[in-house]
Every structure is written in C-alpha cells, then in structure tokens.
Amino acid sequence: xxxxxxxxxxxxxxxxxxxxxxxxxxxxxxxxxxxxxxxxxxxxxxxxxxxxxxxxxxxxxxxxxxxxxxxxxxxxxxxxxxxxxxxxxxxxxxxxxxxxxxxxxxxxxxxxxxxxxxxxxxxxxxxxxxxxxxxxxxxxxxxxxxxxxxxxxxxxxxxxxxxxxxxxxxxxxxxxxxxxxxxxxxxxxxxxxxxxxxxxxxxxxxxxxxxxxxxxxxxxxxxxxxxxxxxxxxxxxxxxxxxxxxxxxxxxxxxxxxxxxxxxxxxxxxxxxxxxxxxxxxxxxxxxxxxxxxxxxxxxxxxxxxxxxxxxxxxxxxxxxxxxxxxxxxxxxxxxxxxxxxxxxxxxxxxxxxxxxxxxxxxxxxxxxxxxxxxxxxxxxxxxxxxxxxxxxxxxxxxxxxxxxxxxxxxxxxxxxxxx
Numbered sequence: 059x060x061x062x063x064x065x066x067x068x069x070x071x072x073x074x075x076x077x078x079x080x081x082x083x084x085x086x087x088x089x090x091x092x093x094x095x096x097x098x099x100x101x102x103x104x105x106x107x108x109x110x111x112x113x114x115x116x117x118x119x120x121x122x123x124x125x126x127x128x129x130x131x132x133x134x135x136x137x138x139x140x141x142x143x144x145x146x147x148x149x150x151x152x153x154x155x156x157x158x159x160x161x162x163x164x165x166x167x168x169x170x171x172x173x174x175x176x177x178x179x180x181x182x183x184x185x186x187x188x189x190x191x192x193x194x195x196x197x198x199x200x201x202x203x204x205x206x207x208x209x210x211x212x213x214x215x216x217x218x219x220x221x222x223x224x225x226x227x228x229x230x231x232x233x234x235x236x237x238x239x240x241x242x243x244x245x246x247x248x249x250x251x252x253x254x255x256x257x258x259x260x261x262x263x264x265x266x267x268x269x270x271x272x273x274x275x276x277x278x279x280x281x282x283x284x285x286x287x288x289x290x291x292x293x294x295x296x297x298x299x300x301x302x303x304x305x306x307x308x309x310x311x312x313x314x315x316x317x318x319x320x321x322x323x324x325x326x327x328x329x330x331x332x333x334x335x336x337x338x339x340x341x342x343x344x345x346x347x348x349x350x351x352x353x354x355x356x357x358x359x360x361x362x363x364x365x366x367x368x369x370x371x372x373x374x375x376x377x378x379x380x381x382x383x384x385x386x387x388x389x390x391x392x393x394x395x396x397x398x399x400x401x402x403x404x405x406x407x408x409x410x411x412x413x414x415x416x417x418x419x420x421x422x423x424x425x426x427x428x429x430x431x432x433x434x435x436x437x438x439x440x441x442x443x444x445x446x447x448x449x450x451x452x453x454x455x456x457x458x459x460x461x462x463x464x465x466x467x468x469x470x471x472x473x474x475x476x477x478x
Contacts, residue, residue: 060310062218063285064253067193067307071176079314081215087117088192088302089171090205091179093161093418094122098136099199100180101143104206112147113209119151119170119179120144121161124418126154129425159390159416162186162274162358167390172296173288174305178202178211183358183440185276189269190296191288191306196277216282218253219244220315223260225324230474232368233268234360234438234458237275238329239321242339250280252316255309260323261286266295267364274359275440278336328473330436331456334444342461342473352435353378353466354447355459356387356414357421360438363393365459370402372463372474373409379469384411385420385427411466423447429454436465 061069061076069077071085092100097120112118120140125133137154144152151170158164162183165171171187177194178184180202187194197211205211221240241248254276256269264272269286276284286292288306296304328342355361355369366388378384386406388394394416397403406413420427421439429435429448435455437447442454457465460474467477 059314060312062253062313062315063255063287063307063309064193064218064283065215066309067174067176068213068215070307077215079215079217082212083215084210084212085176087178087205087209087211088175089117089119089177090202091119091121091161091165091177091181091184092202093124093181094126094133094137094140095124096180096199096202097140100202100206101139103200103203109207112206115148116150117209118149118206119165120149121153121164122155122158123160123416124422125424126158126417127415129419157391159393160358160361160418163361163389163393166190166270167392169296169299169301172300172302172304173292174307178205182277183274185281185283186270186274186358188276188283188285189266189273191286191292193283193285195283214251216251216253217316218255219249220318221254221256222258222318222320223256223323224258224320225260225322226263227323227326230328230460231326232458232460233264233271235326235329236268236321236323237272238331238336238339238456239326240319241275241279241336242329242331244279244319246278246335246337247280249276251282254279254281254284256284256286262289262291263323265364266291267362270362271359275336278440328458328461330461330471331442333442333453333455336440336442336456345471348455348471349434349469350382350436350465350471351433352383352385352427352429353462354385354420354427354435354437354439355462356385356389357418357439358389359440360459361387361389361393361416363396365438366393366397366402368459369463370405372460372467372477373411374405376409376467378410378466382466382469384409384466385414386411387414387420388416390416420447436462436471438462
C-alpha cells in the first residue's frame with residue numbers, strides 16, 4: 059500500500075523507506091518553535107533535565123507574540139526568561155518587540171519553514187506550515203524541550219482524509235470560508251489525529267495566503283496536520299525566501315485515505331461559525347440580524363496582507379458603526395509596513411478602526427480586545443469556545459476578513475456583497 063504525503067515526509071525524517079498508520083517513529087526535526095507562553099515551560103524542563111546545549115541554534119525559533127508587548131508583570135517575566143535563554147544559547151531565530159510577528163505568519167515569511175520540513179511547535183496552530191508542503195504539528199512544552207535538546211520527536215503515523223478541491227472561489231469568498239465549510243461538514247473531531255491532505259485542481263486557484271489560513275485551522279477539525287501539495291505557487295513563494303533547499307513529497311497513487319471529502323469552491327458562500335464551536339457554521343444568507351460590539355481582523359489565521367487589503371477595500375470611504383470597536387492586527391512587522399506603504403493603514407484609521415502592532419492578544423482573550431459580559435464579537439481568529447476572547451458570557455462569531463469588515467461598518471454580521 060502506498061503512502062500519503064504526510065506519511066512520506068515522516069518516513070524520510072525517520073530514515074525509513076515506508077511507514078504504516080499507527081506506527082511509532084522517531085523523526086528528525088527541521089524546526090522547533092515556541093512562543094512567550096509555551097517557551098518558559100519548555101525552558102524549565104530543559105534546565106530540569108540538566109541540558110547544557112541545544113541541538114542546533116539555527117533550527118529553533120522563539121517568538122514573543124501572545125502577550126507582547128507585555129500586558130502585565132507575569133508576561134514581562136515570561137518574556138525575560140525567553141530572552142535570557144535565547145541569548146545564552148545564541149538562538150538565531152529569536153524575535154522580540156520590533157522584530158516579532160504572530161509566529162505562524164512570521165516563520166513562513168522569514169523562510170524558516172518550507173517544503174518537505176518536519177516541524178513541531180509548542181502551539182496548536184503550528185499546523186499552518188502544511189500550506190508550504192511541510193509536516194508540521196503542535197506539541198506540548200515538554201516535547202518542545204526534548205526537541206530543542208535532541209532535534210528529534212516521537213510520532214504516531216497518522217491516517218489521512220483526502221480533501222478534493224474543485225472550481226474557483228467567487229468574490230468575497232476566501233480560504234477562511236473553505237476551512238469553516240469543511241469543519242462544519244466533518245465536525246471539530248472529524249479528523250481526530252489524522253492528516254487533512256488537500257488535493258484537486260482547485261488547489262491551483264488558491265493563493266498562498268488562502269492556503270496558510272486553511273492549514274492553520276486544520277487543528278479545529280481535530281487534525282494532526284493539514285498539508286497542501288507543492289506547486290508553482292509554493293515554489294514562487296519560497297524562492298529567495300526559504301533558508302534551505304525545498305524537498306517535494308507527493309502522495310502515492312495508491313495511498314490509502316479513511317475518507318474523501320469533495321468541495322466545489324465555486325459553490326461556497328461566506329460562512330460564519332456561531333458560538334461556541336467552529337463546527338457551528340451557517341452561510342451568510344442564513345445568519346439573520348446579529349448585532350456586534352467588536353470586530354477583530356487579524357491573528358495567525360487572517361492577519362496577512364491579502365486579508366488587510368480585503369478589509370481595506372470594504373472600509374475605504376466608510377466609517378465603523380457607532381458602538382462598534384474595530385481592531386485590526388497585521389501578522390508581522392513587514393505586513394504592517396506594507397500596509398502603511400499601500401495606504402491601508404490610513405484607510406483603517408480614517409474609518410475609525412484601531413491598527414495595532416502584531417500580537418495574538420485578542421484571539422485568546424489576552425489583551426487589546428477582551429470582551430465583557432454579554433458582548434459579542436465577529437472575529438477572523440480560529441476559535442470561538444466559551445470565554446475564548448473574554449467573559450464566559452460573551453460570544454465570538456468566526457468569519458472572514460470581508461465579513462468582519464462589512465460587519466464593522468453596519469454593526470451587524472453582514473454579507474460583504476451588500477456593501478460592494
């Protein structure tokens with residue numbers, strides 16, 4: 059029996075010619091990632107076991123992004139611990155205030171991750187890098203510590219779901235709508251410890267920003283990882299960017315999948331996930347009149363330049379509705395600078411929105427956008443669990459940048475086509 063794309067990457071990194079579903083393997087790692095919340099725990103474990111060196115200072119990435127710039131003393135102490143560790147071991151890819159971005163936007167942009175890589179990160183949305191044809195997955199901080207020491211990790215080889223994409227996305231529909239549609243169809247545990255492997259002629263019509271968004275939310279279906287084939291779009295993105303030589307893996311023609319899901323991209327509508335699970339999806343036509351208090355556009359899911367351009371195209375010449383707070387967070391410093399140069403920042407500010415430094419803050423109810431009791435937000439983030447963005451009696455509706463921007467203007471969850 060042939061292997062899936064994920065299985066091929068894992069086999070190669072384990073030094074094996076073939077792996078089977080459920081097999082336990084030890085694989086070499088190309089990159090180990092941590093942030094300001096998860097790295098301190100990993101550093102504590104690193105020191106507790108008596109380690110005195112890292113496996114490769116060039117293959118560890120430490121990004122201060124969750125509560126950065128620091129929101130309180132505890133956050134400041136955590137960041138200080140990471141800074142000291144990065145300095146002690148001369149970590150090449152350490153990103154602090156002024157250089158940092160939201161980790162899963164920053165690493166692809168910097169060329170730290172790329173095709174054929176095997177990556178672990180102490181953050182569940184590490185699965186983002188599958189958009190580049192890598193096997194990447196989130197782990198706990200203890201596994202991160204072991205990875206930093208040995209450059210290896212244990213994996214159970216996952217089974218896979220094939221997601222066949224056909225057609226092209228219509229106007230105002232994006233990668234966010236694709237992944238919300240898929241999660242709505244298979245459920246938040248529909249791909250539990252399985253790979254979501256995206257295939258089909260429709261893949262070629264998706265931009266890299268769309269793919270990064272889709273792979274980012276593979277975990278919201280319970281998936282171990284999500285992965286896209288490496289094509290011309292991938293290679294163009296990686297050219298003069300990726301720090302190593304791309305390695306291209308393809309699924310075998312006789313690869314075995316536990317199921318196949320087909321999505322006609324041309325048939326999709328803007329999609330909204332109601333509280334309190336990403337699987338609770340409704341197309342925009344069935345949403346009804348839902349008043350909002352806050353609109354958040356950004357995060358590791360939707361803080362890329364295409365997302366900001368989409369939001370700006372809707373906000374240009376308009377104003378954020380009275381009583382609505384609109385918070386826009388670029389994914390990285392480079393995206394921030396590009397938005398300034400393109401005039402997007404001016405559009406946002408003139409509309410009455412806040413244009414923030416890159417940070418994860420609002421997504422996890424950390425800072426810069428925490429909801430009070432009874433408040434409701436439409437957000438381009440990835441999770442809408444109870445209390446995710448603040449009070450346990452607040453509500454989060456997940457949507458695309460187009461829907462979030464249109465909703466900021468009207469004060470209600472709105473189809474962006476109504477403003478075009």
